[in-house]
Amino acid sequence: MRATREREQEQFMRRCFELSRLAxxxxxPNPLVGAVIVHQGRILGEGWHKKYGGAHAEVEAFRSVAAEDRRHIPESTLYVSLEPCCIHRNTPACTDLIRRERFKRVVISVRDPHPEVSGRGIEILKSAGIEVVEGVLAEEGRELIAPQRIYYEENRPYILLKCAQSANGFMGIRGRRVPITGALSQRLVHRWRKESDAILTGSGTFIVDNPLLTNRLWFGESPVRILLDxxxxxxxxxxxxxxxxxxxxxxxxxxPAVPLPSSVEWLPYPEEPHALQKLMQELAxxxxxxxxxxxxAEILRSFLQAGLWDEIRLGTAASSLAHTASEKELLIPxxxxxxEARWEQSFSLENDRWDIYKRKLPV
Incomplete structure (x- = not known):
């Protein structure tokens, strides 16, 4: 019986995770959150937090319940990937909705790292006589909210390093713009840009490649551009x-000695030591x-040496980087x-292979 309940809890929690990633x-700066309302094994409603400032996942799930099924709410279980909020900001507290609708049981994956929530939402629900189960698929739940965890615990963004290399392990030829991966990989990278708050590159790459650093090949907005000079x-x-x-x-x-474009804000490069750490705090x-x-390679190596990374996405082309004898010394390894890089998964796009590495988050 207990094993059956645990399997059911994991099944519906995985659905919460799936829903959350749609946004x-x-x-x-809000986290990804999904919610599912279940009565006797049947899903009555489901939802996810779709955009910042909009309704939270619990509210969206409740709104999706058909009128004829509302009577089952007091005997239903609410599954949610993150502890329900108990603070009023852009939207009312989700704990108010849960208490008002008299849910029987709430199952969550992880606690909210926000210092004004962090367990308070759970205590409010328990005080109202609602059964609360936490820790279901907790490791995956922590991964889902890694940007928020790191922001509150380390005062910096979640840092994703993207790197493309040839089959023989080179990123390019010094002083030349050299495309490595193919068109589908380029489209995928633009999706990653859309999913990020900011994108960062160094002056060397900017001068040689002249990248726009915008999202042009996927729906959605472009990130803030950050140039290190x-x-x-x-x-x-x-x-x-x-x-x-x-x-x-x-x-x-x-x-700047001359006026910069209106979209560009100049800031002083942080002083050593720990310049990158100071810069990350400014971004936070x-x-x-x-x-x-x-x-x-220089920027990536700087982040790696400073221990400032959480995920690495490494794309490897099928072909080696061709070069002349005179260019051999200019190859960039x-x-x-x-x-501490832990391999997570691999996938292929056309002739490119992508490997995803993560650093295990502290429990």
């Missing part, structure tokens, strides 16, 4: 190049929860994976 890239070169270059309308933060060691202060790093 990837639309809810930040430790050598103070970009303030002179940016005004000479057409710039997208996406907000851009230029962290540079040299103040701006409510950036998820950062995609699309830099060259891919930075080595850190020993």
């Amino acid at each position: 990837a890239g639309s809810t930040s 430790r050598r103070g070169r970009l303030a002179q270059i940016l005004p000479k190049r057409p710039q997208p309308h996406s907000p851009t933060l230029l962290f540079s060691s040299r103040p 202060a701006r409510n950036i929860r998820r950062l995609l790093v699309e830099g060259g 891919t930075p080595q994976l850190p020993p």
Whole structure:
């Protein structure tokens, strides 16, 4: 009997996770959350938090319940991937709805890391006589809200390093723009951009590749652009190049001598030691929860050496990077994976292979 109940709980919690991911890239700074209402094994309603400022998952699930099924709510179980909120911000507290509708039982995966919630929502429900079960598929639940956990616990964004390499392990040829992966991979990367709050690259990549760093191949918005300019070169270059309308933060060691485009904000490059850590804290202060790093080998290596990474997405092309004898010394090797990188999954797109690595989150 107990094993059957546990299987049922996991089944419906996985559905919560599936629902939550439908809003990837639309809810930040809020987390992804899904909810399912179940009565005697039958789903009465389900929903997810669709966008920041909109109704939470519990409300969406309740609204989806048919009128003739509302009478079953007091005998139903609410499954939700994250502890229901108990604070009033853009929307009312979800604990108010749950108490008002007299749900019998609430099953959650993990507690909300928000310091104003973090267990208070559970206690409010228990005080109202509602049975609360927590910890169902907790590891996956923690992964789902990793950007929020890291923001509150480490005062920085969730950092995703994206890297593309040739079959023989090189990222490019110094001083030249060299496409590595194919068209489908490019479209996938634009999806990742849409799912991120900000995208970061360094001055070397910006000067050589002249990337727009925008989302043009997937639906949704473009992220904030972040340019790292430790050598103070970009303030002179940016005004000479057409710039997208996406907000851009230029962290540079040299103040601009000429007016920058209206979309660009200059900020001083943080002083050493721990310049990257200070920069990440500045991004956290701006409510950036998820950062995609699309830099060259130097930028990627800097993040790896500083221990500032949570996920690595490594794309490998089927072909080797061709080069002349004179170009051999200009080949850029891919930075080595850190020993704590844990392989998660692989998949193929056309002739490209993508490997996903994560660092195990603290419990």
